[in-house]
Amino acid sequence: MRAAGLVTASFLMVLGGVVVFDAVRLGIGWSTDGPKSGFFPFWLAVLLIAACAVIGVQAVSRADARPFVGRAQLGPVLKVLWPAVALVVITQWIGLYVSAALYTAVYMRWIGRHSWLAVLAVAVLFPLATFFIFEKWFLVPMPKGPLEAWLGQ
Amino acid sequence: MGLHSALALVLVLVAAAPAGAAWEPTKPIEFVVPAGTGGGADQMARLISGIAEKHKLSPRPLIVVNKSGGAGAEGFLDVKGKKGDAHTLIITLSNLFTTPLHTGIPFNWRDLTPISRMALDQFILWVNAETPYKTAKEYIAAVKAKPTSFKMGGTGSAQEDQILTIQLEQALGLKFIYVPFKGGGEVCVNLVGNHVDSTVNNPIECASHWKAGRVRPLAVFDTARIPVAEWKDIPTVKEALGVDVHYQMLRGLFGPPGMPKDAVDWYVDLLKKVYDTPDFQKYLTEGALKPAFVSGADYVKWVEENEQLHMELMAKGGLLKK
Amino acid sequence: MGIENLFLGFQIAITPYNLFVAVIGIALGTIIGVLPGLGGANGVAILLPLTFTMPPTSAIILLTSLYWGALFGGAITSILFNIPGEPWSVATTFDGYPLARQGQGGQALTAAFTSSFVGALFSIVLITFFAPLLAEIALKFGPPEFFAIQLLTFSSFVGLGGGNPLKSLVSILLGFILSAVGLDIVTGQLRMTFGFVDLMKGFDFIVAVIGLFGIGEILISVEEGLSFRGVRTGMNLRVVLDTWRILPRYARTFVRGAFIGFWMGFKPGGATPASFMSYAFAKRFSRNPERFGRGELEGVVAPETAAHAAGVAAMLPMITLGIPGSPTAAVMLGGLIIWGLQPGPLLFKEKPEFVWGLIASMYTGNIIGVLMVLAFVPLFAAILRIPFAILTPVIVVVCAIGSYAVHNNMIDIWYMVIFGVVGYVFKKLDYPLAPLVLALVLGDLAENALRQSLIMSQGSLAIFIARPISGVITAVAILFFALPVLTPWWRRLRGVPAVRRATREI
Incomplete structure (x- = not known):
């Protein structure tokens, strides 16, 4: 907990420094x-740096030995976080709808251990439904990839 | 909906099949507005999209997308990055020139493919109707008598309203306090509420308050009067003040860099058809916009001249990026 | 003015076609409200081209009904998943989500919808009878008055947070700093963008909220092993009737919320600050403020009443003055021009059938709306029964879509993920998130209003006190800022032991 508190406070102080730098340029x-x-x-950034410095000192002086995240807890958190990051990465290449299908399928099978039938049903129907809602009804374009281009969308 | 769309999709694919036919869009067209929802550019984009839909002028819909970040920089840079794309359009206002000149973003209108100019928006000098100033001359005399105490409201900073204010100041040797607001509608309401003393709003932004007797137009920033019934009594700045200060705002369309020639031709044709509809003409009349459809070389020439004009005006006003 | 005109309006609003249009609008609007990132403004803008072939009155009924739907719908995901579907539903998450976690999602949803309806009704009645008068008051609000209002919103929150005050301060500062990124409209300069195009548009409030609250909450709950489970609500409409029996207890909160919402909404100030302010006041005046933030029904009633009252009031300047009271109204205004109507003060005289048809449709639209959403309460509550491994990817994808839709930009999906991690870390380290969000949404507005005022006064701060309206509001705001200091002192003076009222962070 102590290390995490210190790291966060330091990070915010660096951020404050960056803001001060640009603020001086602007006048x-x-x-x-x-x-x-x-x-x-x-002035916001100066206050931020000052507040974070005090928080940093507090974090050091208060011996809080609890770990920020236990090993047993980190697993499930990362299991949500990494697939989400992967979703964003592949969306840039193959578009949102195909990525959503893959992501849903992988997640349902890997974490939820649902039957292949259920996986297939949700992974196909959910992106299809969102496609029609956004692209057809509301005319809100989402990132699209080669599949949509091939279909002439 | 699903089956219907699928059928429509098949039909479009079949229709698009014959080789050698003129270019036609094969997917929805992204219509970028480098400004927020509800403003003049946004209104016109949605009107064009609606007219195209209503009269079935395009086989695929035009989907309006607002990218207003950084005074439109977001939209311009986005379209600049879509080299050769035939399914993207952008509607522009004066920020086509002012944003890159003031902020120094890596963008110039030459990065885009000019398609057509639809209209020019007028500017009018307005004051609150409760003030005693019946003519521009009286108002300007009052401003001269007490320099740096009259407040001029306008949209944004280093954009068309401020450029025009500075032009007026330099031509007549005055000094206003320029108060920037977020949008044209807000500016006129602040005039009605007496929070500013005058504005250079576009006609449509103040029209309803004028009819309700809350604001008074003093002069048009053009070389000739607006030839529409209710507006034609407003004198030009030249008539009212004896100096020639005029400025108009572009409402035109561009495509991404390197848009194929066939596609450009198709869009010019589409926009001409939109322009000729009674709906569009009615919109121009009601908003007192100047009908001004041009395309091709004439359009490019106009844009070039205006870029030069903006550079001079902004240099004179000290608004260029330092 | 009044009854006979309204009667004329009802004759237009209750034709079968217009009622049908209202139902369609509300259904679409509710979907838009549920989807984070797709706001009422988007929804109205998207449907606008479709209305060109309709009679103007039906067209405006369709668009306003969509807007009512979005106002109702915003609460649904706030309560079920801690993801505010709309900015004005952020405050609803504070107590709505804990209620859902305790298995009282149906109750929270019923309270939210009912409060929305009450708030709406309050505003509509005022609009019906006092529209022109109120429009004149709205005109008196210039930049100094707006700044005073922002100040008042902030001050209402002072002293309500618990925990480490320094961490609350850091949260607020961070929110303000993030809100300053992008173009400064007062000088036209780019701030803190360092040449990155993606930073030019700044940090959108809704993207930050989706990340901080939505994604952050998913991370927190998987860590706690809760996985959205254990939430069971009855599948029938009994819950609606049961909740209605409790709600009259909060009569004062309803009145206060409706009043705050209306007076914040009828000039461009907005539903979002109104909902925050109403929440803060409800907590301040509550007999048991310690329950707020842990699943107090009153904490749902307050923001929703204010948000919907403000949302309706935002229509007033549009109808009477032709100025938009909200982004959604701005798009509708564009619609008016395209339909060939001249928005503004003369609309009442020139097109009474349009104006009164619209006002009457506010009654019918909101009645239809509340009945529709209440009928679906059991269904909404049942969403939580979907297994975690299906719900999580669906929520993440919907959040990604919502973030992208705000600016049609990939970078916003990245921001969402980053804010999600920030939300998780902050929550674990006890940095409160609400002040950050409040500062992010109001920071930009407050700074612009302040600087516009100072330009007007040529740098003199006296402008805030010299003008009567802003003077009064500023004085009240200063009083609230001083309240945490004054209260214990006052109590001691009267011989009452100082009670520590501050509790969990809100």
Whole structure:
């Protein structure tokens, strides 16, 4: 817990530093028209750095030996996170609908151990339903890949 | 819905089959609006899309997509990246010039394929109807008497409204306090509520408040009066103030870089048909927009001249990226 | 003005065709409201081209009904999955989701829908009888008044959070900083984009919320091994009647929420801050504030009443002044012009059948709407019975679609994943998420209003006090800021032991 608290606080301080850097470029002063573009970001970031520094000190001084995530808990979390990241990555290449089908199928079979019939049914019907709702009814285009191009969508 | 669409799909595929026929869209056309929902550009894009649908002018729908981030930079850069794509269109306003000039984003209109100009939007100098200023001359005299105390409201910063304000200031030797707002409708309401003293709103943004007797138009920023019944009594800036300050905003369409020639021809034809419908003409009249359809070399020439104009105006106003 | 006109309106609104149009609109709107990322504005914009062939009154009924549907629908995913379908449903998650986790999803949904309806009705009645007068009041609101309102929204939350105040501060600061990324409309400069095109559009509030609340919550719940299980609600409509029996207890919250919603909504201020403010006030005035955030029904009633009251009130400036009170109204306004109507103050005189048809349809639309969504409460609640391994991928995909739909940009799906991880880490380290979200949604508006005001006054802060309306609101806001300091002092003065009212973070 201590390490995680420290890492988070440090990360936010670095972020604050980046903001300060850009705010200075924009001008942090107060012109005749009121504050310049960088005025608010600058002071917000300075406050952020200060608050995080205190939180960091608190994290160090309070000996909280609990781990941030236990090994037993990390497993299920990663089992949700990695497939989600994979979904986003492959969406860029093969489009959202095919990725959604693959993702649903893999997840249902791997985590849920559902029967192949159920897997197939959901993995086909769900993307198909979303396709019609978004592309046909609401005319909201989603990322599409080679399959949709081949079908002339 | 499903079966219907599937059938329609088959029909379209069959219809599109004959080789050698003129180009036609084979999938939905993404129609990018580099501005938010509800503004002038968005309205026109949705009108074009609706008219194409209503009169069955396009075999595939035009799907309007707003990409307004960074004063339109998001939309322009997105279309710039779709080289050779024949199924994307973008409607532009003056931010075609002002956004790259002011923010320095890597974009120029030459990155796109010009298709056609649909209309030009007018600008009018408005004041609140409760003020005593009946003519532009009276108002300007008042501004001159008390410099830096009259507030001019406008859309955004370093965009058309501010450019026009600076032009007016430089031509007449005045100084306004320019207050930027998010959209044209908001600007006019702030005029009605007396939070600003004057605006340079497009006609359509203030028209209803004018009819209700809340605001007063003083002058049109054009070389000639607006030739529509209710607007034709408003003098031009030249008539009212003796200086020639004029400015119009482009409502035109572009395609991605390297759009195939066949596709460009098809879109020009489509847009001409849309332009000629009574619906579109009625929209132009009611919004007091200047009908101005051109395409091809004439369009390119116009855009080139206007780019030059914007560079000069923005340089004079100190609005170019430093 | 009033009754006979309204009667004329009803003759138009209750023709079978217009009722049919309303039903279609509400059904589509509810779907749009459920899908995060697809807001009322998108829905209305998408259907707009289809309305060109309809009579204008039917067209506006279709679009407004869709908007009512979206207002009702926004609560559904907030309560069931902690994913706000619409920005104004964020506050509904605070208590709605814990209720669902305790197996009272049906009750929470009933409360949400009923509150929405009550809020709507309140606003519609005011619009019916006082529209022109209220429009004049709306005109008095310039940038200084808007800033004062934003200040008031923030101040209402002060002292309500528990836990480490420094961590609440960090959350707020982070929200403000994220809201500043992108184009600064006051100067036209790009802030904190470092040349990246993807940063130019800034961080969209809804993407952040989908990630922080939706994805973050999935991660938290799998870690706790809860996996959405154990939630069982009766499959019949008994739950609706049972909840109705409890709701009259919250009469004051209804009135307060409706009032806050209406007065925040009838000028471009919005349903989202109204819902937050109403929640904060409900907690502040509650006899047991410690129950808020843990599944208190009143915590669902307050934001939903205000959100729907504000959503309806947003129509007022559109009808009377021709200015949009919300992004959705902005698109409808475009529709008016395309249908050949001139929006603005003269609409009442020139097209009474249109205006009064629309107002009457607000009554019919919301009545149909509340009956439709209530009828489906058991079905919505039953969604939670779907096995976890099916529900999780479906939710993740729907969240991804929602994030993409906001700007049609892949990067937003990445932001969603990143915000999901941030939400998970923050929750584990006890950084409250609500202040971050509040700052993200209001930061941009507040800063613009502040700087516009300062341009108007040439840099003098006196403008906020010198103007009567903003002066009063600012004073109330300052009072609220000072309240956490003053209350214990006041109590001690009266000899009452100071009670620590602050509880779990909201």
